[in-house]
Amino acid sequence: MRLIRLGAEPSAIGADVRAALTAVGAGTEVLGGVALTGVQPPDCPVPLDAIVVLPKGVLVIVGVDLPDPAVKLEAPLGGQWKIDGWPLVSQDGAANPATEAVAAATAVAQRIQAMRAEPLPVSTVVAVGPFVSQVVQPTSDLNRGVRVLHPKPSTLLSAARELATSSVLCTADHAVKLLAILQTTGTPPDARALLAEGFSDAVSPDLAAASTMLIPKVQARIPLTRKRLPTKLVYLGLGGLVALVLLVWLLVALPGDDKPSDATPAPSATQPTTVVVDGTTFVPKDNKRDKDCQAQAFGDAKAWLIANECGALQRATYETTVNGKQVTVLVADLDLLDAPSANAFYNIVNTPGSGGVNGLDGKPLQNAAFACGIKGTRVQLAFVVWSGGGGDQTLDPVTRQALRLPTTR
Template sequence: MRLVRLGDDPSARVEGVEADLRAALSTWGAGTDLAGGIALLDCTPPGSLRPLDAVIVLPRGVIVVVGVDLPGPAMKLEAPLQGQWKVDGWPLIRDDGLLNPAVEALTAASALTQRLQAERIEPLPVSTIVAVGPYVAQVLQPTGDLHRGVRVLHPAPTAMLAAVKELSTYERPCTAEAARRLLSSVDRRTAALTAGELVAEGFADSVSPDLASASTMLIPRFTADGRPAPPRPAAPRPKKRQPWLPLAGLALAGLALVLLIATVAQSCSAEPAQPEGSGAVSSLRSAEPPESTVDGLDFVPRGSSRETDCGPRAFGQLQQWLRENPCTALVRSLFEVNEERKAAVSVVVVSFADAVQAQRFQALADDEQSGGVNELLREGRSWPGGPSSFAQAVSSTSRDGTRVRIVRAVWVSQETKQTDVVLQGIAERALRLPLPG
C-alpha cells in the first residue's frame, strides 16, 4: 500500500492514535503483497466537516478511517454505533462532550459516499474504521454493527490488515483510470499519481489491449542456432467422402425434426389453458429474485417483475423522457431486511441500448424534482408486515455500463428520515445486490 500525506504540513509531528495508525500502514510497505491500494493521510474531502485521519482507496473498496483518542489505555471497550461507549465498564466522557465517537465517523463516510455517487465514480463500497488508542486489548461491537461495514479497533498492523481485507470485497477490481478519478475526487493533489503507479498497487490495468484486438500475424520459427526452421510438413488431406453420406445425414435430420414437432405438439395440446383474468401479461414476467447477502445483511425477496416498456411505469418528467428514449428492459424488485429494525427496499434496474442514454437517465433519476419510476408497492404489490409506501425514502443510484440501478429504502414501522445513516448503509449495500440477468 502506498501512503500519500496530504496535511498542511506533512513533516509535522503526529501523536496519539494517529501516530499508531500511520505506523501500522507504513509497516505494510508498497505493492500488493499484503493489501495494495492508496492510503491518503490527513485529508479533508469536499463536504467533510473535519480532517480524516485516512481514506484508504483499495481495488475492491474504500475505507474511511477516523481516529479517537481515549482517556487512557483500556482492557475492554464497548463500542456500539448507537448508544454510549464504555471503557472498562465506565461511560466514556470526552472533552468535546460527544458520547459516541462513531457518529462523526459514520457522518464522514456517508458524506464521502454521497460525493462519489454525485460524481458518477466507480460504485465501490465505502466502509468505516474507527481507530482507538492509546491501547485497547478488546473491543466489543454488536453483530449488526459489524454487518454494516464498521470496525472499531486499536490500529495494530495485523488488526488493521485483517479489517481492511474484510471490508474490501467488491465483486470486481477497480481500474487504474477509475481509481485516478476517485482519488482526485477525494483530493485534487492526487492527480500526480500515474496509471502505472496505481497498477503497481493492485488496480486493474485499463490500458492493456484485449486479446480480441491483438495482432494475428504469424511469427516465423527459428532453430537454436538462429537459422529459420524448416516448414512443418503439411497435414494429410482428408479422404473424400462418399457422395451418398450427406444425403443420408439430411434424411436422418429430417426424421428427427418430424419426431420433435410431433412431441412438442402433443405436450402443448395436453397443457391446460390459462383461465381469463389470471393477470398474465406477455411483457411481464413475475418471479421471486433469489435471497442475497451483502456484507452480512440478508435481503429477503418480496416480489419482482420484468417489463420491456418503461414509460407507463414512470411518472413526472422522467416518464416523458422514457417515452422519447425507450428502455430495453425494466426489472423491479422488493426486499425486506432486518438491520436492528425491519426495513423495506425497492430495487429498480433500467437497461438501455447504450451507455450515453443510461448516463442521461441516471442524471434525471438523481433529481427528485424530475419524477421517478414506480416501485412495485405503488402497483399493489405489498406483503404482510410490509410498508404502506416509500415516501421520504433514502435513495441512491448507480450505473453499470448500460444499466442504471435505483434503490429506495424505508423503515417499515417508524418514521423515515432521508438523513438516516443506517438506511443509507442499507441502500449502499442494495446497490451491490446481484444484477438480474
C-alpha cells in the same frame, strides 16, 4: 500499498494509523491500494486520518483519542461506550465518538456518488488509542461495515480484508478518477503506477482467454471448385453492365426541367461581426474547441470531469461595454454523455466555489460573475469580468445574456 501524505493527522492516534499503513509497504505483496493520510475531501464534516482506496473497496479511517489506555473497550454504534466498565463521557454530548466517524464515511460515499466515480463499498474504521487490548462490538454493527480497533498492521489488514469485498476489481483508470475527487491537493498517481498497487487493467487477461476459448477450431478444409460460365452468357452480362452505366451517367449529367443548367452554388452567408442579445452588443474575439475537457477545467468541476466522460468543450470570448467600461466575456459549452450526466455536472458547477473552466489562455477568470444553464446533454457556462480584472453584481445581467451567445462562428 502506496502512501500519500496530504496533511497532518487530526488525532494523536493518527500517527499510529500512518505508521501501520507505512509498515504494509509498497506493492501488492501484503495488501495493495493507495492510502491518503491527513485528508479532508470537500463536503466531509471533519478532517480524516486516512482514506484507503483498495481494489475492492474504500476505507474511511477516523481517529478517536481516548482519555486513558484500556484493557477492554465496549464500543456499540448506538449506545454508551465503556472503558474497562466505566462509561466514556463525551464533552460535546455525543452518544459515542463513532457517530462522527460514520457521518464522515457517509459524506465520502456521497461525494463519490455525486462525482459519478467507480462504485466501491465505503466502510468505516474507527481507530482508538493510545492503547486498547480488546474491543467488543455488537454483531449488528460489524455487519454494517464498521470496525473499531487499535491501529496496528495486523488489525488494519484484517479490517481491510473483511470490508473490501467488491466482486469486481477497480481498474487503474477508475482509481485515478477516484483519488482525484478525494484529494484536494496534489496530483494522483497515474494508471501505470496504480497497476503496481493491485488495481486491474482495463482489459482482463482472464476475460480475453475466455473469449478466445469460444472460437471454434476448423478441423478440416473442404476443397472448393469453380464452375465456368458459357462464353455467350459472359458477353451478354458485360453488355448489360455497360448499358446500365451509360443510363446512370445520363441521369446525373443532364439537367432537369426545374433547374437551370447554369446554376451556381449559393455563396455562404457571411458571419456577423457582432451579436446583440437583449440590446447588449457583444463583439466576438476568439473561439476554441477541445476534446480533453478535464485539462481545461479547475476545482470540483475538474474532479467531476476526470471521473466522467465529456464529448467536447467549445469556448468563445467576447467583449462588450457596461456603463461605459469594457467587459470580457467567456462562454463555454460542454457536451456530456447523457442527460443525467449533464444534470450531475450542472449541480456541481451551480454550487458557489465549485470551479469551472479556464479561459482560452489556460487560466481561470479570477473573481468573475458567473451563470450556468443546461439544455439536454449540454451545460453552458458564462464568466464575465471587467477588462481590468474581477467582477461584481453589476455584471450579473450580462452573464445571463452571455448564456445565449454562440460558442462557434
